[in-house]
Amino acid sequence: MPPADHEGVSLYVHVPVCARACPYCDFDFVVDRRPDVAALLAAYGREVADRGLVGLRPRTVYVGGGTPSALGPDGLAALLSALGAWFDLGGVEERTVEVNPEHADDRLFEALARGGADRVSLGVQSFQDPVLALLGRAHTGAQARRAVVRAKSAGLRTSVDLIVGVPGAPARATCADLRAVTDLGPDHVSVYALTIEPDVPWQALVRRGRRRLPDPDAQADDLARAHARLERAGYEHYEVASYARPGARSIHNLGYWSWRDYVGIGPSAASARHEGGGVVRRSNARGLSAYLAGAAPAVERLGPEAAAREAMWLGLRRLDGFDRAALARRFGQPIAFVDGVLTPLLASGLVVRAGPRARLTPGRWLFHDAAGRAILDPGDAEPVGGG
Numbered sequence: 151m152p153p154a155d156h157e158g159v160s161l162y163v164h165v166p167v168c169a170r171a172c173p174y175c176d177f178d179f180v181v182d183r184r185p186d187v188a189a190l191l192a193a194y195g196r197e198v199a200d201r202g203l204v205g206l207r208p209r210t211v212y213v214g215g216g217t218p219s220a221l222g223p224d225g226l227a228a229l230l231s232a233l234g235a236w237f238d239l240g241g242v243e244e245r246t247v248e249v250n251p252e253h254a255d256d257r258l259f260e261a262l263a264r265g266g267a268d269r270v271s272l273g274v275q276s277f278q279d280p281v282l283a284l285l286g287r288a289h290t291g292a293q294a295r296r297a298v299v300r301a302k303s304a305g306l307r308t309s310v311d312l313i314v315g316v317p318g319a320p321a322r323a324t325c326a327d328l329r330a331v332t333d334l335g336p337d338h339v340s341v342y343a344l345t346i347e348p349d350v351p352w353q354a355l356v357r358r359g360r361r362r363l364p365d366p367d368a369q370a371d372d373l374a375r376a377h378a379r380l381e382r383a384g385y386e387h388y389e390v391a392s393y394a395r396p397g398a399r400s401i402h403n404l405g406y407w408s409w410r411d412y413v414g415i416g417p418s419a420a421s422a423r424h425e426g427g428g429v430v431r432r433s434n435a436r437g438l439s440a441y442l443a444g445a446a447p448a449v450e451r452l453g454p455e456a457a458a459r460e461a462m463w464l465g466l467r468r469l470d471g472f473d474r475a476a477l478a479r480r481f482g483q484p485i486a487f488v489d490g491v492l493t494p495l496l497a498s499g500l501v502v503r504a505g506p507r508a509r510l511t512p513g514r515w516l517f518h519d520a521a522g523r524a525i526l527d528p529g530d531a532e533p534v535g536g537g
């Protein structure tokens with residue numbers, strides 16, 4: 151019998167370099183075309199040793215960023231080999247590496263396959279050159295298509311990230327992207343609406359009249375379009391932003407929505423350990439130079455009630471929701487507490503019960519944020535009935 155989704159520990163490695171800065175990006179990265187791989191690996195190695203993580207036996211490995219593929223085939227091979235030396239990877243069920251299309255040549259995919267990766271997450275975002283230009287991406291639509299084809303021929307499982315609802319994109323750009331993705335047939339597709347945080351460079355472009363802020367209604371239409379098109383093409387919508395061919399759900403990401411422990415290595419990487427009903431969370435220092443200099447992480451402890459609320463919010467990201475009794479057990483709460491938190495959501499029709507589980511009402515997945523506000527901050531929540 152396969153382990154339950156919450157069992158084991160997920161390992162995440164953050165590679166904090168990018169070849170250029172996309173103006174909407176809020177991740178932790180530095181622009182560096184010739185990253186010092188040896189210095190980065192030495193810093194990861196120090197962190198693994200200092201935290202007593204040598205020999206950890208993770209269930210999944212995910213190398214993300216930033217842009218891991220900016221390390222090049224040799225750099226990624228060295229990273230994968232170092233992970234094999236530090237950790238016990240004998241029981242790993244899934245090894246994913248994020249790859250940007252501009253780096254996606256046969257040498258890179260061969261290095262990944264040889265290093266034990268079995269899945270690539272391709273930062274495509276769009277197959278349309280005008281949309282890629284608005285997003286400030288370094289690749290073209292043709293490179294994005296080739297990346298999917300090459301990864302598949304290298305025998306790797308493929309996931310494609312798409313961004314929809316980009317203001318200023320040509321009419322029907324999302325339809326064209328969905329057609330491209332269903333023609334190429336990756337195993338997994340993640341669809342996000344463009345979000346613009348307060349301090350990203352996109353805001354300065356808005357002030358200068360060179361970009362617009364996203365229109366939430368247009369984004370909701372695009373997300374609904376993606377849902378219909380991908381389901382028609384045989385993808386299962388299993389999480390608010392994730393679609394998979396049968397058997398191709400992301401085991402790593404399911405861990406985050408199923409309250410699995412995780413260990414994050416690298417700048418800004420987060421870790422969480424479930425303990426005594428609560429959660430101990432660690433966030434590594436943000437910024438490559440702070441990390442290389444050994445800056446201390448932030449550590450916080452979430453009590454059982456707060457941890458249970460957060461777990462409900464995360465669990466509702468899965469379209470099959472969560473098992474109420476299992477959640478109550480994991481966070482040491484009576485089931486009456488879980489049901490009490492859910493009561494207003496059930497009353498408003500945003501959430502339904504399905505046997506032992508609670509889940510977003512079918513068709514209401516676009517309202518996950520509203521459900522989250524009601525669960526995490528019930529005092530401040532707006533009405534969650536929504537249309």
Ligand code: SF4
Pocket residue numbers: 167168170171172175176177179215216217250273
């Ligand atoms: S490549 Fe990814 S991580 Fe790097 S700047 Fe662009 S969106 Fe951010």
